[in-house]
């Protein structure tokens with residue numbers, strides 16, 4: 001199997017042990033479960049971890065949920081976008097909504113697979129976001145996943161690992177940048193472009209350059225079969241476009257309740273026209289580079305934050321809009337949402 005964290009392939013031995021996290025000492029302890037009843041074994045496996053043998057040794061020690069290898073077809077989804085483009089807010093709003101039943105129209109439920117990782121994500125991201133606090137910039141040099149969920153639905157059970165690293169690392173041309181290595185194991189990519197964002201990204205909105213997209217595409221193209229990788233472009237911070245066609249009409253729709261490939265194609269066409277019109281042609285490169293792509297207008301917070309650098313908040317609270325649409329497209333293109341309609345998503 002392939003480890004979702006370090007992207008190395010390794011053999012997962014059938015050992016009767018799991019590592020349990022000891023919170024008091026903040027360490028993992030190896031427990032032999034062979035003498036326990038099957039019910040207790042299953043319970044400990046659900047709560048326990050397995051250390052990745054870390055074959056290339058290019059990552060620090062890391063642990064996977066002990067049940068990870070029980071699932072046949074795990075997914076790794078990465079976010080790519082410039083620094084302050086809105087990746088972390090979008091991922092937080094997306095995972096939050098997936099948890100609160102947002103994928104119900106597709107008969108998919110979401111649960112934590114990695115309980116410790118999810119508890120951390122909940123406390124530090126979801127809860128802060130729900131209180132109307134802006135989230136801090138992601139630290140550079142992080143080579144770890146944000147969260148690992150288990151999605152259950154008509155397509156079976158699929159673990160989904162999300163990567164959200166610092167835009168600065170994604171924009172760094174340094175060869176073999178460790179933080180962007182997740183791309184090597186990615187099954188799908190969410191490209192994040194901030195609409196109307198000259199202030200925060202410190203570049204004119206029209207400048208047709210998108211280093212993070214270019215570098216990621218270049219890196220992905222070095223991998224066999226990467227052309228078939230499903231990708232979606234999320235134009236986030238679209239709340240700033242809410243009175244502007246064509247974004248207004250999509251934002252007003254709110255969350256969709258059915259999968260409709262033709263509607264997704266219409267939205268993609270509108271996003272394409274928008275990006276083209278503002279001269280952000282470079283942000284359309286994923287569309288040209290991958291066989292299956294969709295594009296969406298989204299807003300994580302629903303409005304601008306106020307305040308200073310480390311202490312920013314959303315004065316009217318947060319109102320995520322259409323944040324699940326990029327994820328739903330990815331789920332359709334990766335078969336997590338099965339069926340004939342899903343098979344049409346992202347195709348011309």
Ligand SMILES: Nc1nc2c(ncn2[C@@H]2O[C@H](COP(=O)(O)OP(=O)(O)OP(=O)(O)O)[C@@H](O)[C@H]2O)c(=O)[nH]1
Pocket residue numbers: 081082083084085086087088089090134135136137138139165166167168200236237238239240298299300301302303304305312
């Ligand atoms: N108006 C509006 N502002 C947003 C939205 N999402 C994020 N922002 C603003 O954009 C800033 C940056 O967002 P982040 O999610 O931290 O961006 P990032 O891409 O994760 O940035 P790095 O971690 O530095 O790569 C936030 O502090 C917010 O002020 C949105 O949906 N609407």
Ligand SMILES: [Mg+2]
Pocket residue numbers: 087088089136137138164165166167
């Ligand atoms: Mg971030």
Ligand SMILES: [Zn+2]
Pocket residue numbers: 003004005006007008052053054062
């Ligand atoms: Zn690993």
